[in-house]
Amino acid sequence: xxxxxxxxxxxxxxxxxxxxxxxxxxxxxxxxxxxxxxxxxxxxxxxxxxxxxxxxxxxxxxxxxxxxxxxxxxxxxxxxxxxxxxxxxxxxxxxxxxxxxxxxxxxxxxxxxxxxxxxxxxxxxxxxxxxxxxxxxxxxxxxxxxxxxxxxxxxxxxxxxxxxxxxxxxxxxxxxxxxxxxxxxxxxxxxxxxxxxxxxxxxxxx
Numbered sequence: 001x002x003x004x005x006x007x008x009x010x011x012x013x014x015x016x017x018x019x020x021x022x023x024x025x026x027x028x029x030x031x032x033x034x035x036x037x038x039x040x041x042x043x044x045x046x047x048x049x050x051x052x053x054x055x056x057x058x059x060x061x062x063x064x065x066x067x068x069x070x071x072x073x074x075x076x077x078x079x080x081x082x083x084x085x086x087x088x089x090x091x092x093x094x095x096x097x098x099x100x101x102x103x104x105x106x107x108x109x110x111x112x113x114x115x116x117x118x119x120x121x122x123x124x125x126x127x128x129x130x131x132x133x134x135x136x137x138x139x140x141x142x143x144x145x146x147x148x149x150x151x152x153x154x155x156x157x158x159x160x161x162x163x164x165x166x167x168x169x170x171x172x173x174x175x176x177x178x179x180x181x182x183x184x185x186x187x188x189x190x191x192x193x194x195x196x197x198x199x200x201x202x203x204x205x206x
Contacts, residue, residue: 003179007059007123010185015052016190019044021196027186028204040088041204047084048192055185072121075128076114082135085195088203089150089158090142098145102138109135129169136162154202161194 013139022045029041046077054077058070090103113131139158147155168187171180 001062003182004059004062007185007191008056008180009040010189011052011055011059014185014189015049015056017189018045018048018052018192022049025196025199025204026116028200032204033075033113037092037203038132040091041199043087044195044199047077047081048196049066051081057185068122072117075122076117078128078132079110079117079135080133081109081192085161088199089146089154092148092203092206093154094142094145095149096145098142102142105141106135106138109138126173129172133166133169136165138160154198157194157198157201161198164188164191165193 022042023044025041028037029038033204048141051074054070057076061067061070072095079177086106087103090099090106093099094102109131113128113135117128139162146158149155164187168184168191171187174180177183
């Protein structure tokens with residue numbers, strides 16, 4: 001029970017911060033100017049809100065039939081957040097054929113993943129983890145245009161965010177460790193923070 005409380009509180013905090021992030025990114029993008037800039041910042045912010053909302057509700061529900069539904073939504077929202085995190089940098093910073101190609105690939109994978117998740121359900125847990133990681137690091141195919149279009153500080157933030165998400169998987173899989181899921185949540189929060197700072201500094205504010 002204590003672990004469930006920690007799990008709920010960590011991502012409940014993330015939900016509140018995600019709402020703030022959505023507002024800050026969208027407002028700043030509107031001030032900077034450009035409909036596409038506003039749209040991509042809104043997409044990233046919205047996927048943050050969706051993920052933390054689904055996770056918080058899932059962990060808050062104990063021994064209810066709705067819990068299984070929100071567990072699936074929680075896992076589906078990971079695909080959305082990964083694709084949403086790519087969107088601002090692919091379409092604003094990289095742009096052109098490379099940017100739109102990366103955008104199409106990650107959202108295509110997200111749609112396939114969501115469809116499979118809806119059909120298969122919670123079986124093959126490590127298959128989903130592998131898909132999340134592969135999708136998260138697929139940016140290496142566009143590493144050259146990414147390095148050319150995003151300053152070193154922004155690239156460092158993106159890598160740090162991906163590193164935080166990836167390192168967190170260790171604790172997610174370490175089931176015998178007390179509060180392993182709560183620790184995993186903290187790494188997710190850290191990864192989101194790095195990517196928010198990058199999106200604010202190099203997309204919304206740029």
